[in-house]
Amino acid sequence: MNLPHSVAERAQDHVNNDRLQAAIAALARFGGRDDGGVARETLTEIDLASRRHLIDLARALGCEVSIDDCANLFFRRRGSTDLPPVLTGSHGDTQPVGGKLDGAYGVLAGLEVIAALNDAGITTLRPIDVVAWTNEEGSRFGPGAMGSSAYVEPARLAQYRESLDRNQISFGSALDAALAAVADVPRRPMQQPMAACVELHIEQGPVLERASVPLGVVTGIQAVRWFEVTCTGMAAHAGTTPMDERADAMAAAVGIAQRLYSLAAREATSQLRLTLGRWQVGPNSINTIPGKVTFSVDVRCVDDAVLARFEHTLRTMTQAADWRGSMTVACIFQRAPTLFPDGMLRLIEQACTRASQSPPLRLTSGAFHDAMYLAEHCPTAMIFVPSKGGISHNAAEETAPHELLLGVQALAYTVAALANQ
Amino acid sequence: MNLPHSVAERAQDHVNNDRLQAAIAALARFGGRDDGGVARETLTEIDLASRRHLIDLARALGCEVSIDDCANLFFRRRGSTDLPPVLTGSHGDTQPVGGKLDGAYGVLAGLEVIAALNDAGITTLRPIDVVAWTNEEGSRFGPGAMGSSAYVEPARLAQYRESLDRNQISFGSALDAALAAVADVPRRPMQQPMAACVELHIEQGPVLERASVPLGVVTGIQAVRWFEVTCTGMAAHAGTTPMDERADAMAAAVGIAQRLYSLAAREATSQLRLTLGRWQVGPNSINTIPGKVTFSVDVRCVDDAVLARFEHTLRTMTQAADWRGSMTVACIFQRAPTLFPDGMLRLIEQACTRASQSPPLRLTSGAFHDAMYLAEHCPTAMIFVPSKGGISHNAAEETAPHELLLGVQALAYTVAALANQ
Numbered sequence: 004m005n006l007p008h009s010v011a012e013r014a015q016d017h018v019n020n021d022r023l024q025a026a027i028a029a030l031a032r033f034g035g036r037d038d039g040g041v042a043r044e045t046l047t048e049i050d051l052a053s054r055r056h057l058i059d060l061a062r063a064l065g066c067e068v069s070i071d072d073c074a075n076l077f078f079r080r081r082g083s084t085d086l087p088p089v090l091t092g093s094h095g096d097t098q099p100v101g102g103k104l105d106g107a108y109g110v111l112a113g114l115e116v117i118a119a120l121n122d123a124g125i126t127t128l129r130p131i132d133v134v135a136w137t138n139e140e141g142s143r144f145g146p147g148a149m150g151s152s153a154y155v156e157p158a159r160l161a162q163y164r165e166s167l168d169r170n171q172i173s174f175g176s177a178l179d180a181a182l183a184a185v186a187d188v189p190r191r192p193m194q195q196p197m198a199a200c201v202e203l204h205i206e207q208g209p210v211l212e213r214a215s216v217p218l219g220v221v222t223g224i225q226a227v228r229w230f231e232v233t234c235t236g237m238a239a240h241a242g243t244t245p246m247d248e249r250a251d252a253m254a255a256a257v258g259i260a261q262r263l264y265s266l267a268a269r270e271a272t273s274q275l276r277l278t279l280g281r282w283q284v285g286p287n288s289i290n291t292i293p294g295k296v297t298f299s300v301d302v303r304c305v306d307d308a309v310l311a312r313f314e315h316t317l318r319t320m321t322q323a324a325d326w327r328g329s330m331t332v333a334c335i336f337q338r339a340p341t342l343f344p345d346g347m348l349r350l351i352e353q354a355c356t357r358a359s360q361s362p363p364l365r366l367t368s369g370a371f372h373d374a375m376y377l378a379e380h381c382p383t384a385m386i387f388v389p390s391k392g393g394i395s396h397n398a399a400e401e402t403a404p405h406e407l408l409l410g411v412q413a414l415a416y417t418v419a420a421l422a423n424q
Numbered sequence: 425m426n427l428p429h430s431v432a433e434r435a436q437d438h439v440n441n442d443r444l445q446a447a448i449a450a451l452a453r454f455g456g457r458d459d460g461g462v463a464r465e466t467l468t469e470i471d472l473a474s475r476r477h478l479i480d481l482a483r484a485l486g487c488e489v490s491i492d493d494c495a496n497l498f499f500r501r502r503g504s505t506d507l508p509p510v511l512t513g514s515h516g517d518t519q520p521v522g523g524k525l526d527g528a529y530g531v532l533a534g535l536e537v538i539a540a541l542n543d544a545g546i547t548t549l550r551p552i553d554v555v556a557w558t559n560e561e562g563s564r565f566g567p568g569a570m571g572s573s574a575y576v577e578p579a580r581l582a583q584y585r586e587s588l589d590r591n592q593i594s595f596g597s598a599l600d601a602a603l604a605a606v607a608d609v610p611r612r613p614m615q616q617p618m619a620a621c622v623e624l625h626i627e628q629g630p631v632l633e634r635a636s637v638p639l640g641v642v643t644g645i646q647a648v649r650w651f652e653v654t655c656t657g658m659a660a661h662a663g664t665t666p667m668d669e670r671a672d673a674m675a676a677a678v679g680i681a682q683r684l685y686s687l688a689a690r691e692a693t694s695q696l697r698l699t700l701g702r703w704q705v706g707p708n709s710i711n712t713i714p715g716k717v718t719f720s721v722d723v724r725c726v727d728d729a730v731l732a733r734f735e736h737t738l739r740t741m742t743q744a745a746d747w748r749g750s751m752t753v754a755c756i757f758q759r760a761p762t763l764f765p766d767g768m769l770r771l772i773e774q775a776c777t778r779a780s781q782s783p784p785l786r787l788t789s790g791a792f793h794d795a796m797y798l799a800e801h802c803p804t805a806m807i808f809v810p811s812k813g814g815i816s817h818n819a820a821e822e823t824a825p826h827e828l829l830l831g832v833q834a835l836a837y838t839v840a841a842l843a844n845q
Binding site: 206207208209210213225227229239240241242243244245246247248251253254257258260261264267268271274275276277278279280281282284287288289290291292293299301303368369370371393394395396 | 627628629630631646648650660661662663664665666667668669672674675678679681682685688689692695696697698699700701702703705708709710711712713714720722724789790791792814815816817
């Protein structure tokens with residue numbers, strides 16, 4: 004790649020910290036809570052108001068605003084050509100109680116890059132699109148990352164429209180209302196070609212903080228497999244049933260769970276991550292032997308082969324379980340690892356090094372992001388900034404202001420460079 | 425003891441199988457279900473209707489009916505003296521879905537004993553009281569065995585009255601309505617002296633069936649201790665949090681649970697029974713590391729010293745737990761073993777042997793019964809008949825009719841003998 008670095012450097016140098024921090028504070032008022040958290044689930048009244056706020060911000064920066072059938076919002080800064088654009092941005096929705104940075108930071112960073120290019124008087128070769136994806140969190144309507152996954156494969160949208168929230172409102176009807184609320188914004192097709200995509204996000208984990216490095220180059224996203232293990236025994240009286248006559252579903256489940264934790268400990272070097280997060284116990288009474296226990300297995304690794312080996316062991320283990328009941332394993336979700344292309348990583352590494360005057364850390368993302376789906380569509384990569392204590396999806400989510408600034412500076416360099424290729 | 429065995433034998437021989445089976449079927453219609461189960465929770469409309477049915481039955485047998493402040497119903501057959509009575513009976517309420525025998529069998533058996541004494545033309549020295557205790561099950565209002573425990577210690581009633589059901593109705597208001605519904609029945613004081621108490625009940629466990637013995641002499645009721653173990657870690661993202669930075673409350677809980685199950689296996693010879701029945705997991709989400717797990721420990725044994733040793737090990741184990749979170753153990757209930765007096769056991773053994781033409785089995789009760797509280801008040805014991813498959817608290821609860829008959833025959837002998845001492 005022959006990079007026009009002087010333009011990228013000028014863009015980076017024009018990022019304005021005060022404007023960035025003010026923009027983050029302003030968006031956080033949409034759904035802001037007394038504890039510093041933000042409650043802005045997708046397509047709620049609060050989310051729609053925040054979208055109007057973003058549209059106004061983007062238009063004030065001279066952007067053309069458009070929206071697609073999944074209510075993904077696009078803010079375009081024109082280039083000197085109509086070549087496929089460079090995409091940046093993230094999502095504007097939060098968990099039921101989230102922080103002010105998860106998602107919002109990436110969207111506002113994109114708008115700050117545009118402001119910086121404006122200030123620097125730069126016209127890029129390619130257009131730059133800043134996107135605010137719909138429903139990344141997946142907390143109101145499942146699954147998550149609806150907007151980005153529908154963008155790269157629009158056939159997904161029909162099924163997403165049927166998804167219901169806890170009040171039995173469908174995603175489809177919420178979507179139609181959201182689109183009707185911005186009737187002044189022209190519709191644009193999905194699945195349009197992109198030159199590249201860069202997403203800036205908080206890490207949501209402790210790796211950067213632990214290493215005392217302010218910027219991370221994300222090399223990819225872990226593979227994941229989700230299972231549900233169901234142990235079916237016989238509910239019976241805790242006092243009257245002798246131990247050797249029991250079909251205790253909890254004793255069986257605990258036995259398997261303990262062996263899975265041991266297995267994960269033995270896989271420490273492969274960085275396998277194991278979480279048994281959701282448990283359903285029936286009848287769940289102090290003095291009744293559990294008759295049925297179901298627990299979830301969330302297992303992740305950069306190396307899909309490690310997960311395949313884990314799954315094999317899990318299935319062998321449950322089939323061989325020696326007790327009076329039965330045990331089943333169902334795979335309920337599975338995704339191969341996402342590996343971002345090396346050229347993108349090297350460009351981001353340059354951008355980060357210049358911003359922070361030190362080399363960034365290479366790390367993988369343990370969480371899913373919209374970039375995971377964009378990687379199926381165009382060369383994609385991500386930049387991380389630290390999360391204090393590794394905390395996210397929580398009102399206590401926080402990143403130091405100077406680290407937020409460094410992240411946007413790295414993004415500005417990267418986007419400007421890509422937009423001139 | 426100098427027992428008037430000829431009277432006891434005549435009482436036993438006058439037990440009428442057809443009348444007994446008909447009485448069981450008639451009471452089972454109050455709350456009867458299509459699947460053969462009975463839904464007659466305490467002090468519901470159905471339970472009040474069944475109480476009226478029992479009152480009518482008892483009056484037809486010539487009994488004097490009375491009720492106490494906890495709505496325990498007493499049916500008295502007069503003796504030739506006013507010496508303290510012999511008490512028999514059980515409870516009329518069921519679990520949300522129970523069978524037709526648990527409790528009901530003991531009450532109807534008592535009435536059948538009175539009918540047999542009538543048929544035999546026997547007048548006993550002491551009165552005989554048949555009781556239907558209020559709220560033995562504890563499923564609608566906690567705790568269980570309210571009626572019998574309040575009878576032996578009336579001060580308990582004030583607190584029981586505050587107990588709320590799932591519709592926020594207090595036990596006190598349900599009690600007042602039940603008492604008002606039988607305004608024709610005279611009130612009697614609680615805590616009155618009793619000469620002895622015998623309760624006939626289904627085993628609710630598999631021991632008699634396994635031994636192919638139709639009658640059991642219950643030597644006592646197991647000691648029990650209930651604990652709540654709470655593991656407090658830190659909820660965090662399943663994807664982004666490295667294994668060595670986790671404070672995974674479920675991993676900690678599973679580790680302790682596995683060690684408790686192993687401990688119980690090593691105590692097999694002491695017949696310790698361990699149930700980890702109730703689990704609460706927060707936030708209980710597939711992709712979030714559990715931040716808090718609470719589980720119940722129900723541990724029972726005939727030998728209280730074994731439970732003391734178990735508790736010591738549990739506390740040591742949790743204090744020594746090596747992880748990033750904290751762990752607490754709270755004892756939420758504890759009861760020493762109940763040992764029935766040897767004289768009562770020998771009498772019941774004679775009664776059972778004559779009824780079934782073979783020696784009964786001595787066994788301990790794993791379940792609580794009203795007799796557990798009566799044992800604090802007067803010489804008490806219990807007779808068990810088998811439960812098919814050990815099943816109870818279930819529509820499938822069943823005992824063979826000839827075994828039900830043998831149980832009442834043994835009870836008639838015992839009660840008649842005691843009432844002539």
